[in-house]
Amino acid sequence: MKWKKHLVTRFLEAVLNGVSLGSLYSLIALGFVIIFRATGVMNFAHSSFLLAGAYVTATVSAKSGFLVGLLAGVVTAAALGAFTQLVILRFSKDKSHLGLSVLSLGVNILAVTEITRRIGDNTLPLHDPWAASVWQFAGITVPVSRIAALAVAAALLTGFLLLFRFTRWGLALRVSAADREVAALVGVPMGRVSWTSWAIGGAMAALAGMFLAGFPAPGVEPSLTNSAMRAFPAAVLGGLDSIPGALVGGLAIGIAESVTATYEGHLGGFGSGASGLVAYVVLFAVLLLRPDGLFGTKVVSRV
Amino acid sequence: MSEPRRRRLPGRGQALTVGLLVVAVATPFYVGPFWLQVGLTAMAYAVAAIGLAIQVGVAGQLSLAHAVFMGSGAYLYSFLGGASTGQVTGLGWPPWLAALGAIVLTALLGALCSPISARLRGLYLGVASLGLVFIASHVMQRFGALTGGPGGREVPPLRLGPLDFSDDTTWVIANVPFHQAEKLWMLGLAVLAGAYLVARRMVAGRGGLALHMMRDSEIGAAAMGITVWRYKASAFVIAAVYGATGGVLLALLTGWVVPESFGFDASVNLLIMVVIGGLGSIRGAIPGAVFVSALPLLIARQAQSIPLISGTGDSILGPGTLSTFLYAGLFIVTIMFASGGLDRLVALAVGTRRPQRRIAGGLPGKYAQEG
Amino acid sequence: MTALRQPLAHRRQTPAMSGPPELELSGVSVRFGGVNAVSQVSFSVTRGSIHALIGPNGAGKSSCFNAITGVYRLAEGTVAHQGERIDQLRAARIARRGIARTFQNLVLPENLTVAECMRVARHHRNRAGFLATGLGLPRARREERSDRTVIERSAELAGVTDILDERVGPLPYGIRKRVEFARALCADPSVLLLDEPVAGINDTESAQLAHAVRRARDEADLTVLLVEHDMNFVMTLADRVTVLQSGRVIADAKPDEVRADPAVIAAYLGDEVEEAPRD
Numbered sequence: 001m002k003w004k005k006h007l008v009t010r011f012l013e014a015v016l017n018g019v020s021l022g023s024l025y026s027l028i029a030l031g032f033v034i035i036f037r038a039t040g041v042m043n044f045a046h047s048s049f050l051l052a053g054a055y056v057t058a059t060v061s062a063k064s065g066f067l068v069g070l071l072a073g074v075v076t077a078a079a080l081g082a083f084t085q086l087v088i089l090r091f092s093k094d095k096s097h098l099g100l101s102v103l104s105l106g107v108n109i110l111a112v113t114e115i116t117r118r119i120g121d122n123t124l125p126l127h128d129p130w131a132a133s134v135w136q137f138a139g140i141t142v143p144v145s146r147i148a149a150l151a152v153a154a155a156l157l158t159g160f161l162l163l164f165r166f167t168r169w170g171l172a173l174r175v176s177a178a179d180r181e182v183a184a185l186v187g188v189p190m191g192r193v194s195w196t197s198w199a200i201g202g203a204m205a206a207l208a209g210m211f212l213a214g215f216p217a218p219g220v221e222p223s224l225t226n227s228a229m230r231a232f233p234a235a236v237l238g239g240l241d242s243i244p245g246a247l248v249g250g251l252a253i254g255i256a257e258s259v260t261a262t263y264e265g266h267l268g269g270f271g272s273g274a275s276g277l278v279a280y281v282v283l284f285a286v287l288l289l290r291p292d293g294l295f296g297t298k299v300v301s302r303v
Numbered sequence: 304m305s306e307p308r309r310r311r312l313p314g315r316g317q318a319l320t321v322g323l324l325v326v327a328v329a330t331p332f333y334v335g336p337f338w339l340q341v342g343l344t345a346m347a348y349a350v351a352a353i354g355l356a357i358q359v360g361v362a363g364q365l366s367l368a369h370a371v372f373m374g375s376g377a378y379l380y381s382f383l384g385g386a387s388t389g390q391v392t393g394l395g396w397p398p399w400l401a402a403l404g405a406i407v408l409t410a411l412l413g414a415l416c417s418p419i420s421a422r423l424r425g426l427y428l429g430v431a432s433l434g435l436v437f438i439a440s441h442v443m444q445r446f447g448a449l450t451g452g453p454g455g456r457e458v459p460p461l462r463l464g465p466l467d468f469s470d471d472t473t474w475v476i477a478n479v480p481f482h483q484a485e486k487l488w489m490l491g492l493a494v495l496a497g498a499y500l501v502a503r504r505m506v507a508g509r510g511g512l513a514l515h516m517m518r519d520s521e522i523g524a525a526a527m528g529i530t531v532w533r534y535k536a537s538a539f540v541i542a543a544v545y546g547a548t549g550g551v552l553l554a555l556l557t558g559w560v561v562p563e564s565f566g567f568d569a570s571v572n573l574l575i576m577v578v579i580g581g582l583g584s585i586r587g588a589i590p591g592a593v594f595v596s597a598l599p600l601l602i603a604r605q606a607q608s609i610p611l612i613s614g615t616g617d618s619i620l621g622p623g624t625l626s627t628f629l630y631a632g633l634f635i636v637t638i639m640f641a642s643g644g645l646d647r648l649v650a651l652a653v654g655t656r657r658p659q660r661r662i663a664g665g666l667p668g669k670y671a672q673e674g
Numbered sequence: 675m676t677a678l679r680q681p682l683a684h685r686r687q688t689p690a691m692s693g694p695p696e697l698e699l700s701g702v703s704v705r706f707g708g709v710n711a712v713s714q715v716s717f718s719v720t721r722g723s724i725h726a727l728i729g730p731n732g733a734g735k736s737s738c739f740n741a742i743t744g745v746y747r748l749a750e751g752t753v754a755h756q757g758e759r760i761d762q763l764r765a766a767r768i769a770r771r772g773i774a775r776t777f778q779n780l781v782l783p784e785n786l787t788v789a790e791c792m793r794v795a796r797h798h799r800n801r802a803g804f805l806a807t808g809l810g811l812p813r814a815r816r817e818e819r820s821d822r823t824v825i826e827r828s829a830e831l832a833g834v835t836d837i838l839d840e841r842v843g844p845l846p847y848g849i850r851k852r853v854e855f856a857r858a859l860c861a862d863p864s865v866l867l868l869d870e871p872v873a874g875i876n877d878t879e880s881a882q883l884a885h886a887v888r889r890a891r892d893e894a895d896l897t898v899l900l901v902e903h904d905m906n907f908v909m910t911l912a913d914r915v916t917v918l919q920s921g922r923v924i925a926d927a928k929p930d931e932v933r934a935d936p937a938v939i940a941a942y943l944g945d946e947v948e949e950a951p952r953d
Binding site for chain 3: 501512513516523525527528530531
């Protein structure tokens with residue numbers, strides 16, 4: 001019974017990979033939540049930020065090395081985020097949250113179409129230092145890229161939490177999420193908080209995108225946007241305005257996805273590819289029980 | 304102030320409607336298969352878009368999953384009406400019954416969404432609806448016995464009693480042979496006209512007003528005795544019925560259904576149609592659908608004469624890409640500067656002083672910066 | 675939904691009127707995260723009366739309204755309408771019993787005409803579904819015709835007859851307040867709850883509205899409960915006044931008695947600045 005012998009290690013591998021994947025989802029979801037807190041917009045352009053970052057990382061690192069490429073990718077995505085807020089959303093006549101959210105969907109279509117056109121049918125390799133190497137210990141095999149992803153994501157998340165706690169920007173973000181009008185009244189520079197939040201959200205998405213395109217994925221492809229789509233449920237699952245919610249939601253979905261991917265072979269033909277759906281299945285389950293997400297602020301309607 | 308309820312079309316509007324109808328009915332007598340194809344595609348999407356216009360524009364329920372309803376209609380029709388082959392199963396129902404069954408079952412699917420839709424507010428619902436898109440494309444890809452998998456399955460032609468909409472028979476009307484495309488054109492026109500009229504009445508009627516109220520304030524709606532969850536579910540069911548009808552039309556016209564036609568991109572395109580048309584406007588959804596669905600076909604046809612997309616190499620734009628840029632650009636401009644959309648243009652053309660059912664301030668939802 | 679109509683658990687002694695009071699609150703408390711917005715409030719509204727609920731900002735007036743109309747759940751206590759408990763019912767059910775309300779910050783879909791807005795309130799008096807209206811079945815047409823009569827009558831009472839076909843969005847604030855009132859009348863209510871009906875409108879309009887409210891009460895057999903800051907409006911219009919302060923009832927009497935009540939005077943002169951705005 002070879003299969004049985006590996007039962008435990010297989011499960012552990014799945015969970016470990018899931019935590020790593022989940023930390024990336026957390027990163028994406030966190031950017032999403034930051035933007036939502038700062039501007040009340042559900043950023044449907046998030047997947048294009050992620051794709052743009054990964055695409056620029058891949059193309060630049062082919063010529064100038066990985067670190068320069070990564071920097072370029074992060075800056076591009078941040079710039080795209082800031083651009084969306086400063087040039088598109090700010091000048092929209094329709095200022096409703098739903099209007100602006102749908103507007104971001106328009107940005108997404110344009111950006112994704114353009115990048116897809118540039119990538120064509122190719123798969124762009126990342127030129128990342130860890131490539132396809134794996135770590136093995138105690139019978140568990142994990143790609144180095146996943147360990148790196150976990151480490152970077154953990155560092156970034158910690159960094160963000162420190163910013164959120166101890167800087168003026170963090171304070172502004174905390175206040176503005178509670179009540180944008182009040183925040184503006186007490187002198188929080190909402191304009192600056194808005195576009196910096198969009199930029200930070202974009203940068204986080206780019207980093208996550210880079211790791212998602214790395215091993216075991218083949219490289220940068222247009223289908224990378226699907227990964228970003230799986231981070232939407234992570235954000236909503238935790239509660240759109242909740243920072244811990246984004247972290248927990250991302251991890252939950254990463255682990256669920258990874259575990260399903262490990263065992264979906266046992267589900268028959270219909271199961272293959274089911275790991276891509278798990279995010280939404282989990283989302284539906286949670287929303288049925290808690291419509292405002294796990295940690296989201298319950299909206300008290302005022303009449 | 305004698306009859307506040309009766310809405311009389313102004314003379315010009317009436318003339319325009321009649322004129323358009325006459326042109327539309329006369330079209331198959333004069334134009335070739337390409338234009339019939341363009342027009343039919345537009346009609347199929349227009350029917351579906353009307354449903355989305357009610358759901359998003361009138362009821363304020365953001366849906367990024369409308370193509371799922373179209374796909375459900377198309378596939379269910381093919382399954383119920385198709386014959387079993389080695390690859391796929393089919394029930395072999397008479398086509399009219401299959402079409403009806405497809406629409407009813409899709410309506411049921413819409414109703415099944417209600418436990419989710421009833422609990423979520425607009426933005427959350429948008430994300431949740433993405434889930435429907437992914438689950439649906441998974442089913443379309445993997446449920447090979449019903450859907451034919453990634454390769455799709457054949458669509459049985461429609462027969463309504465003595466009326467045969469296949470290429471097996473040719474009607475001759477005024478010396479013009481009516482093949483499948485011409486016949487389907489007439490069918491599509493009738494369905495679209497009916498769908499439009501019913502939608503206009505629904506929106507102006509008791510239920511439509513309830514949807515309007517709910518969109519503005521759920522608490523306000525409840526205070527007027529409106530059962531909010533039920534009306535949210537109704538919006539989904541209406542969208543499903545319209546989507547499925549459009550889907551059946553699309554399937555009849557293409558003769559073959561594949562999963563790609565009903566994925567995320569298709570759903571987004573449908574949303575673009577209703578936004579460009581002017582959210583909340585039933586009338587605007589039709590030109591919106593015509594624009595978005597016809598543009599790639601027209602560009603593809605004129606590809607040789609458009610410098611950017613002719614030739615080969617990395618720098619060229621495909622017709623699909625170019626048209627996506629155009630309508631996505633128009634989509635952005637519409638939300639940013641002209642939330643009235645194409646409905647505004649129609650209003651100008653028919654000479655009404657104000658557009659008929661423009662949503663003030665554009666999309667639903669509370670205002671961020673202005674009261 | 676249907677099994678919730680229970681007899682009132684502990685009915686208070688009512689004066690020798692025929693039947694129970696139109697509306698009765700007994701020991702009602704509303705809490706938000708541990709803070710009492712309304713605590714142990716009891717009062718009853720006599721059928722056919724115009725009853726005012728007043729108090730400084732944050733006294734819990736709007737919370738009372740929201741408790742009656744099912745927007746908020748009660749932490750304790752009961753609300754009864756014509757002797758039957760309604761505090762367990764959903765807002766839509768309460769509305770269907772004939773309890774109509776207006777909103778302090780107007781809830782009018784801007785893209786509808788005045789007449790259409792008013793027709794929304796006819797919702798629970800009618801039955802036609804989407805299919806019936808969509809296909810233009812006789813029932814839908816019949817309902818539309820009967821609605822028209824009610825709308826015209828209510829519009830006349832509220833003084834919005836001339837603008838029935840106007841779009842609501844561009845109308846001035848004072849007019850929209852009247853549209854809210856007209857819409858509430860369209861529901862054929864037995865109880866009408868008016869949330870600050872004259873806030874932000876001028877004295878002339880306010881006087882017109884007072885007249886309209888009285889006329890509506892007389893002609894349509896209404897009971898009116900209103901929240902209002904404008905003392906002039908309240909004192910000339912109300913038959914009875916309940917005064918709230920910090921979520922508690924501090925007075926419940928005829929207008930003249932309330933005006934002379936030291937506790938009320940203290941509440942209005944003393945605490946107004948310190949009260950945190952809540953509603």
